[in-house]
Structures are given as structure tokens and as C-alpha cells.
Amino acid sequence: MNVLFIDQTIREGMQYQGMMFNFDERKKILDYQNKLGVDVTQAGYPPAHPSESEMVARLSKYAQKNDFQLRIAGHCRARLEDAKWVLSTGIKDFHLHSGVNKAMLNKLTLDQVYEDLNKTVRAIRDETNESYIKVSLLDIGRTELDLLKKCATYLAMNLNVDILALPDTSGIMSPNSFAEKIKIIAAIIDETKTRIAVHCHNDLCMSSANTLLGIQAGASVVEATALGIGERNGIADIFIVGKFLKELGYLFNLDVDKVDLFREYYEYVNDLVYKKIGYNLLNRNTPFFGDALEVHVAGTHAIGHYGVANKERFRLNVLCGKNLVRKALKEFGIDFNEGDLQKIVDDVKTKSVKFNRSLDIDEMKEIVENV
Numbered sequence: 081m082n083v084l085f086i087d088q089t090i091r092e093g094m095q096y097q098g099m100m101f102n103f104d105e106r107k108k109i110l111d112y113q114n115k116l117g118v119d120v121t122q123a124g125y126p127p128a129h130p131s132e133s134e135m136v137a138r139l140s141k142y143a144q145k146n147d148f149q150l151r152i153a154g155h156c157r158a159r160l161e162d163a164k165w166v167l168s169t170g171i172k173d174f175h176l177h178s179g180v181n182k183a184m185l186n187k188l189t190l191d192q193v194y195e196d197l198n199k200t201v202r203a204i205r206d207e208t209n210e211s212y213i214k215v216s217l218l219d220i221g222r223t224e225l226d227l228l229k230k231c232a233t234y235l236a237m238n239l240n241v242d243i244l245a246l247p248d249t250s251g252i253m254s255p256n257s258f259a260e261k262i263k264i265i266a267a268i269i270d271e272t273k274t275r276i277a278v279h280c281h282n283d284l285c286m287s288s289a290n291t292l293l294g295i296q297a298g299a300s301v302v303e304a305t306a307l308g309i310g311e312r313n314g315i316a317d318i319f320i321v322g323k324f325l326k327e328l329g330y331l332f333n334l335d336v337d338k339v340d341l342f343r344e345y346y347e348y349v350n351d352l353v354y355k356k357i358g359y360n361l362l363n364r365n366t367p368f369f370g371d372a373l374e375v376h377v378a379g380t381h382a383i384g385h386y387g388v389a390n391k392e393r394f395r396l397n398v399l400c401g402k403n404l405v406r407k408a409l410k411e412f413g414i415d416f417n418e419g420d421l422q423k424i425v426d427d428v429k430t431k432s433v434k435f436n437r438s439l440d441i442d443e444m445k446e447i448v449e450n451v
């Protein structure tokens with residue numbers, strides 16, 4: 081079974097520190113997602129406001145008009161009144177969420193929760209035979225395992241939902257504990273048609289790791305975003321997760337080999353964030369895309385496994401060696417004699433200690449000339 085990728089950059093991204101996307105911005109994000117092979121996009125939250133319903137409907141029409149392969153989904157609570165807002169948009173993908181924990185059961189019985197879920201799911205299916213329904217149980221990190229098992233069983237076996245999402249919404253789980261819960265639920269619903277989705281928040285910097293282990297534990301749907309943008313610290317990074325899953329041999333439509341297009345997509349989202357709230361998410365230390373990956377001082381790990389540099393950058397100080405200095409001199413266009421290389425390296429080290437910093441190009445030229 082191929083892994084399905086749901087890109088939540090629009091809906092989840094609008095929960096990031098005051099972000100909002102207008103129609104043209106969402107449309108351009110959609111363009112990138114479709115070109116990159118995203119399967120489903122969460123285009124908005126229709127019950128929030130009539131403008132959101134209109135936005136999702138317009139994006140759906142735009143995708144249809146342009147023969148996009150990706151599907152448009154609307155997000156809402158697993159309540160009939162909310163589902164009606166999503167139904168009004170004319171889309172066929174319904175992403176519902178329901179809180180499942182002790183606090184909820186202090187207000188409702190489990191049978192009442194089931195009744196609400198059943199009423200909502202049935203209403204959607206009565207309205208459109210082609211509906212594709214995902215239900216998220218919030219949240220796996222704070223829900224007792226027995227309760228999680230009961231609800232997952234009901235959704236998969238009684239309601240036959242297409243996707244059961246088990247999100248670490250609080251972002252409190254470690255990869256091993258998250259994977260263990262996914263494995264348990266996957267075994268319970270193994271004989272059903274229901275797929276498991278993972279949606280992991282990055283409060284403890286574990287979102288991408290949790291997502292990867294969740295897929296290995298039995299899930300087959302990834303929920304992630306560009307640059308991991310999302311509520312609080314964000315969620316899993318769609319490129320990073322896709323890159324590692326491909327290395328592990330998983331099959332999916334997302335084309336992680338389109339690195340330049342992914343970079344363009346990420347730069348666009350970053351520019352929107354910077355324009356609206358003054359933050360840069362894409363910076364020198366960003367995994368895979370950051371410039372720091374191309375900078376070498378000692379040269380011992382020059383161009384790491386995921387390096388995508390078009391041009392390496394060198395900072396020569398006391399830690400440098402012959403190989404790195406040779407590469408740097410060639411990159412700088414400085415002619416030198418191979419027989420003088422060790423002397424050049426020694427002088428670079430000595431001067432960097434004296435100045436307590438790396439040397440610049442002019443200083444390198446001066447060293448070579450003096451040697």
C-alpha cells in the first residue's frame with residue numbers, strides 16, 4: 081500500500097502565530113502541492129466563517145478546472161452542524177476531529193460520542209456517495225489506551241471511515257512510545273479498510289521522527305506541512321519525512337526528487353510568514369535547505385549525505401587540513417603549487433590562531449603569494 085501524503089500547510093499553517101492566507105496565496109500553495117505530487121490538501125476550516133467555506137469551495141473549483149490530481153479537503157469538528165458547512169462547499173474529502181479523553185467523558189457517555197460520530201458520518205455519506213472521510217481522535221498522547229482502542233475499533237469496524245488519524249496534538253510523545261501506540265491500534269483494525277494517519281506536533285522537536293516511526297509501526301498516511309509550519313512549534317516537515325520514507329523503500333506520489341521545486345515552495349511559504357509576522361522559518365540552519373550544510377571548516381564531513389550545495393563554502397581556521405585547503409583554493413580561483421600545500425596549511429592555521437577567526441580570500445591570497 082502506497083503512503084498517502086496530506087499537506088496541511090494551509091489549514092495548520094493558519095494556526096501558526098497569527099498567520100492567514102488569502103485566496104491567491106492558497107491557490108499558489110495548491111499549485112506547488114499539485115506539481116510535487118501531494119495527494120490531499122487541507123484547504124481550510126469551513127465552519128470557522130462563511131468566508132472559509134467560500135474559500136474552500138473556490139479552491140476546489142480551481143483544482144477541478146485545472147485537472148489537479150490532488151484532492152481538496154475541509155477540516156471541522158465531528159459534529160453534524162460543522163459537517164454541514166463542509167458539505168456546502170461541494171468537496172468530497174471530510175477531515176473531522178473529535179476529542180477523546182477523560183475530560184470529554186465527564187460531559188458525555190461513550191455511547192453519546194458514538195452517536196454523534198455515527199450521525200455525522202452517516203449524514204455525509206447520505207449527501208454524497210463519493211465522500212472520503214477521515215476522523216482524528218484527539219489526542220493519542222493524552223488518551224488512555226483502552227479508550228483509544230474502543231474508539232478506534234468503533235470508527236474502523238462500525239463506521240468504516242477511510243482514515244483514522246491518531247495525532248500527537250500535544251507534542252509530548254517520544255518516537256518509541258508513539259510508535260508503540262500506533263502498532264497496537266494498527267493490529268486491532270488490520271482487517272478493515274481503514275488506514276491510519278499520523279499527525280505529530282513539534283513541541284519537543286520530535287514531530288518528523290514520530291511521523292517516520294508511526295509509518296513504520298503500521299500507519300500509511302502522513303499529515304505534514306511545508307517547513308513544518310503549524311500550531312505552536314509546528315508539525316512534521318513534509319519534505320524531510322518524504323525523503324526518509326523514500327530511502328526506507330516506501331512508495332508514494334510525493335516527488336522528493338524535485339528538490340529545486342521544493343525549495344521554491346518552501347521559500348514562498350517562508351516569504352509569506354516573513355511578510356505577515358516578521359519571522360524567517362527558512363534560515364541557515366534549516367535541515368536540508370539551509371546554507372550551513374554547505375559550509376566546511378575541518379572538512380571531515382564535507383557535503384553531508386543530504387548536501388545539495390551547488391557551491392561549497394569554506395571557513396578556514398586552525399581546524400582545516402590539506403584536502404579542505406586544496407578545495408578552497410580551487411574554489412577561490414587561487415593558483416598554488418601542490419608542493420607548497422602543507423606550508424600553506426601551516427600558515428593558515430597560524431594566522432587563524434593569531435586573529436582568532438577564519439581567514440578571508442585576500443588573506444589566503446597573501447599566504448599563497450608569500451609561500
